[in-house]
Amino acid sequence: MSHLTGLACIRCGASFGIEPRFDGCPECRREAPSNLTPRYDLDAAARELSVESLRNRPTGMRRYRELLPPDIQDAATLGEGDTPLLHCERYGRRLGLERLFLKDESQNPSGSFKDRLAFTALAMAKRFGARAVGVSSTGNAGAAAAAYAARAGLPCIVLTVQGAASAIVTQMQACGAMVVATRTKADRWRLLQTGVAQWEWYPTSPYFGPPVGSNPYGVDGYKTLAYEVCEQMEWEPPDWCVLPVAYGDALFGMWKGFEELAALGLIPRKPRMVAAEMAGCLGAALASGEDAVPEMAAPAPFLAGSISVNQSTYQALHALRASDGAARVARNDELLGLQRDLAAAEGIYAEPSSLAALAAVRRLCEEGRIGRSDTVVVVNTATGLKDTAATAGAAPEIPTVDDGDAARFLEILKNAHGYRVEA
Numbered sequence: 001m002s003h004l005t006g007l008a009c010i011r012c013g014a015s016f017g018i019e020p021r022f023d024g025c026p027e028c029r030r031e032a033p034s035n036l037t038p039r040y041d042l043d044a045a046a047r048e049l050s051v052e053s054l055r056n057r058p059t060g061m062r063r064y065r066e067l068l069p070p071d072i073q074d075a076a077t078l079g080e081g082d083t084p085l086l087h088c089e090r091y092g093r094r095l096g097l098e099r100l101f102l103k104d105e106s107q108n109p110s111g112s113f114k115d116r117l118a119f120t121a122l123a124m125a126k127r128f129g130a131r132a133v134g135v136s137s138t139g140n141a142g143a144a145a146a147a148y149a150a151r152a153g154l155p156c157i158v159l160t161v162q163g164a165a166s167a168i169v170t171q172m173q174a175c176g177a178m179v180v181a182t183r184t185k186a187d188r189w190r191l192l193q194t195g196v197a198q199w200e201w202y203p204t205s206p207y208f209g210p211p212v213g214s215n216p217y218g219v220d221g222y223k224t225l226a227y228e229v230c231e232q233m234e235w236e237p238p239d240w241c242v243l244p245v246a247y248g249d250a251l252f253g254m255w256k257g258f259e260e261l262a263a264l265g266l267i268p269r270k271p272r273m274v275a276a277e278m279a280g281c282l283g284a285a286l287a288s289g290e291d292a293v294p295e296m297a298a299p300a301p302f303l304a305g306s307i308s309v310n311q312s313t314y315q316a317l318h319a320l321r322a323s324d325g326a327a328r329v330a331r332n333d334e335l336l337g338l339q340r341d342l343a344a345a346e347g348i349y350a351e352p353s354s355l356a357a358l359a360a361v362r363r364l365c366e367e368g369r370i371g372r373s374d375t376v377v378v379v380n381t382a383t384g385l386k387d388t389a390a391t392a393g394a395a396p397e398i399p400t401v402d403d404g405d406a407a408r409f410l411e412i413l414k415n416a417h418g419y420r421v422e423a
């Protein structure tokens, strides 16, 4: 059974009951807006959750029921979690790493890691009597909310940007979400705020600024990333975990997972967390030592649209500080090359945002901060199939072989691809 006891502030520790609180800690609001996070009775959980007891449980997120919301057994599931941890030897060698692993979240039901958030967030929606799910998103968070709301039988409203047209928006519409566009993010947030305050909408995304992060019960779902990685590594945690970061929900959630496993005595140490960001706000906050994460100039959304936010959250900063981690900025112009190289070397076609994490790994390797024999886990947050236009634009034209002529075919392979068939 679940050992959830309530919510607590990540920054000041103020505690609350199991309540529908989505607007952060009232105590910290003025100084440094901070999210709340679910707390569990870890002593009670330790009596039921062990290496042995886990061996006999079914796969998927629900195997960690003691540390997830109470209604998780009956929650709408699409088979989320239990994604592979892939050892990328060939690609790792190029970066000078022997032990580079990729946690492939693209293999979740809606094609991204946001399914973990949607699953646990929706598990609490019914308990709180939600009338509808509301989400402000241009991407994967909206697609995951739409899918899980459909599965749970709840209406879903997605507020998105005007002109957003990609496979992800189509995915939301296909899942029956009411997709409505606004001109600005401020408008999206204002409308969602009204929905939450007046129409009993259940928010799964941030909906006001400065942001504190997403729905705390949803963010807690990301803990299972750490649980799964530790199980997959036979309880020997990696040295580094690297994630592409927007609000830092997943970065914080995964870190919390490691903290809980350490508190339960299941792992001997915790990894360092790394934020791969586009705007640089977490790097600036680490340097300044302030708790309030600064608002930066908005990065050009170009490729890594999913992580092009200009202000991250205190919870992300907390994870970096507590783990003695790091933040590095990725450049838009390096993402397509990394995407092509990873796919060609390992067969993993990742969304450009995910490649920001590999850009950060490359930087830390060049700096000598990540060592050759360190174990590095990169979270591949979404599939490249979410947005193929940029990849297609950079790909060479496909040559045609006329009349099925074998000699001409061999010539094309040689000229276009540098490949010689050995007779």
Ligand SMILES: Cc1ncc(COP(=O)(O)O)c(C=O)c1O
Binding pocket: 112, 139, 140, 141, 244, 245, 246, 247, 248, 249, 250, 251, 306, 307, 351, 353, 354, 381, 382
């Ligand atoms: C593919 C992808 N990677 C990373 C992120 C960053 O997520 P978070 O807000 O948890 O930092 C997002 C979503 O915003 C995303 O869609």
Ligand SMILES: [Zn+2]
Binding pocket: 009, 010, 011, 012, 013, 014, 025, 026, 027, 028, 034
């Ligand atoms: Zn607080």
